[in-house]
Amino acid sequence: xxxxxxxxxxxxxSETELPRLTNDEISRYSRHLILPExxxxxxxxxxxxxxxxxxxxxxxxxxALYLAAAGVGTLGLVDFDTVDASNLQRQIIxxxxxxxxxxxxSAELMLKGLNPYLNVVKHNTMLTSANxxxxxxxxxxxxxxxxxxxxxxxxxxxxxxxxxxNAYGSIFRFEGQASVFATExxxxxxxxxxxxxxxxxxxxxxxxxxxxxxxGLVGVIQATEVIKLILGIGESLVGRLLLVDALTMKFxxxxxxxxxxxxxxxxxxxxxxxIDYDQFCGIEKPKSVGPLEVEQNKAVADAPIVDGIPQxxxxxxxxxxxxxxxxxxxxxxxxHEVKIVNIGAPLIPLGELPKRLDELAPYKDREIVVHCKxxxxxxxxxxxxxSAGFQHVENLAGGILAWADKIDPxxxxx
Amino acid sequence: MKINIPTPLRxxxxxxxxxxxxxxTISQALEALVxxxxxxxxxLYTADGKLRSFVNLYxxxxxxxxxxxxxxxxxxEDDELTIIPSIAGGLAVIGRCSPQKTCL
Numbered sequence: 276x277x278x279x280x281x282x283x284x285x286x287x288x289s290e291t292e293l294p295r296l297t298n299d300e301i302s303r304y305s306r307h308l309i310l311p312e313x314x315x316x317x318x319x320x321x322x323x324x325x326x327x328x329x330x331x332x333x334x335x336x337x338x339a340l341y342l343a344a345a346g347v348g349t350l351g352l353v354d355f356d357t358v359d360a361s362n363l364q365r366q367i368i369x370x371x372x373x374x375x376x377x378x379x380x381s382a383e384l385m386l387k388g389l390n391p392y393l394n395v396v397k398h399n400t401m402l403t404s405a406n407x408x409x410x411x412x413x414x415x416x417x418x419x420x421x422x423x424x425x426x427x428x429x430x431x432x433x434x435x436x437x438x439x440x441n442a443y444g445s446i447f448r449f450e451g452q453a454s455v456f457a458t459e460x461x462x463x464x465x466x467x468x469x470x471x472x473x474x475x476x477x478x479x480x481x482x483x484x485x486x487x488x489x490x491g492l493v494g495v496i497q498a499t500e501v502i503k504l505i506l507g508i509g510e511s512l513v514g515r516l517l518l519v520d521a522l523t524m525k526f527x528x529x530x531x532x533x534x535x536x537x538x539x540x541x542x543x544x545x546x547x548x549x550i551d552y553d554q555f556c557g558i559e560k561p562k563s564v565g566p567l568e569v570e571q572n573k574a575v576a577d578a579p580i581v582d583g584i585p586q587x588x589x590x591x592x593x594x595x596x597x598x599x600x601x602x603x604x605x606x607x608x609x610x611h612e613v614k615i616v617n618i619g620a621p622l623i624p625l626g627e628l629p630k631r632l633d634e635l636a637p638y639k640d641r642e643i644v645v646h647c648k649x650x651x652x653x654x655x656x657x658x659x660x661x662s663a664g665f666q667h668v669e670n671l672a673g674g675i676l677a678w679a680d681k682i683d684p685x686x687x688x689x
Numbered sequence: 690m691k692i693n694i695p696t697p698l699r700x701x702x703x704x705x706x707x708x709x710x711x712x713x714t715i716s717q718a719l720e721a722l723v724x725x726x727x728x729x730x731x732x733l734y735t736a737d738g739k740l741r742s743f744v745n746l747y748x749x750x751x752x753x754x755x756x757x758x759x760x761x762x763x764x765x766e767d768d769e770l771t772i773i774p775s776i777a778g779g780l781a782v783i784g785r786c787s788p789q790k791t792c793l
Contacts, residue, residue, distance in 0.1 A: 333778075421777070422777060422778055423777050424775070424777045427777055445776045445777060445778060446776065446778045447696055447697055447774070447776040447778045448696045448697075449696055450695060450696040450697075450774075450776070452773075452776060467745060467773075468742075468743050468745070468775050469742050469743070470742045470743050471743060471775065472741070472743045472775050485778060516773070518771075518773070520696075523706075529747050529750060529752070529771070529773070530750055530751070530752070531752070532752060532755055626700070
């Protein structure tokens with residue numbers, strides 16, 4: 276579908292007067308101005324445009340930077356997080372100097388440094404069903420650079436309900452996807468994915484991770500689509516899904532169809548207002564709104580029993596080990612993680628546990644403490660062991676990260 | 690026919706990116722796939738044997754949901770079936786995983 280055919284909110288600018296460029300702006304954007312496809316009018320359209328970046332992480336970083344450089348007049352940034360050193364492997368909108376700062380503040384510094392003519396609107400909040408429509412209404416295009424299914428469906432539905440196109444990008448390890456959803460003529464995210472995968476089938480931490488440059492690649496594709504929509508040039512990704520495989524460096528586009536039975540954008544929609552997306556995706560509500568680091572850094576107490584598994588603190592494990600109590604500590608991470616840091620515990624990766632259960636037979640009636648990186652996989656492993664008849668299985672709350680925090684600060688954290 | 694395995698599911702195919710399986714229809718080829726790699730079955734099918742709704746399958750460039758015969762569509766060994774995963778990554782949550790987080 277040709278971008279110029281798409282009915283867009285920005286089209287209304289042609290009826291009103293486009294903002295004029297100053298002499299300094301004309302000098303800055305000269306490489307655009309001498310390109311006939313952009314030209315003076317195109318650059319003025321960019322200046323008039325208001326784009327919302329949901330997330331200033333791996334995808335949002337290159338996306339916002341290129342939109343700012345290109346002369347998009349107003350950029351909204353939605354993020355509740357703070358900058359962490361582990362973000363800098365790919366989130367190039369932040370820097371070593373801004374670690375610990377709110378991401379929206381850190382991003383504003385970099386964006387304004389690149390282009391002081393840019394108007395940055397900061398939304399230091401988690402996007403929710405309660406605030407999404409209110410935030411979206413002031414923008415022409417939404418760029419989705421979020422990291423979880425709840426927010427993906429929330430952004431999609433809010434885009435359909437407000438009639439704003441959604442420049443979509445998503446990544447996993449070496450693989451990326453991009454499209455433009457929710458224009459009147461094209462399909463939306465729900466046409467492609469009517470339902471989210473259940474939480475149990477979402478790849479675990481062990482399979483997580485991402486090649487740092489991949490969000491750069493996909494985020495820049497999203498930025499390209501945003502610019503094309505604003506200018507009304509070229510052929511947009513509306514009705515097409517771009518698949519990117521960074522390892523084989525193969526790009527492929529698949530045809531997407533608008534589903535007439537789509538619950539949001541179909542002919543007889545059943546979703547006509549924003550819903551509870553945590554419930555829709557079958558996950559628990561976050562305990563608090565705000566930087567997750569707060570939760571991670573607080574003292575990890577001996578928590579109550581979770582799904583039948585006692586949670587033991589790193590301090591308690593240290594005490595038992597020092598007292599030479601009979602405790603068998605099991606590491607259920609992946610071999611490449613053990614190379615990063617370990618506390619000397621024998622390794623059986625979570626995924627191999629069912630096949631290698633016999634190795635643990637001698638410990639069936641003894642006390643086993645299972646650990647992983649931060650306590651998620653080890654909880655699953657402990658539940659599995661319990662169901663397999665192991666009598667005394669406990670989960671190390673906070674995992675090896677908590678051990679590095681509280682017991683042995685010389686250990687690296689990853 | 691050749692089946693392209695997306696990254697999130699390669700953990701269940703021993704890292705294989707493409708798998709060649711026999712089968713005269715899409716269904717038969719998928720059955721051959723999950724027979725060869727049993728761990729894939731619960732990722733592609735519900736407990737009652739239906740394809741999961743978040744799993745998108747493309748026969749060459751066509752979404753099989755829109756093919757007249759859907760999964761019963763005939764396929765030859767020259768055809769290519771692509772599994773499109775549901776992925777949500779983008780922003781970092783590394784180091785803060787819990788059973789509820791996607792941890793990308």
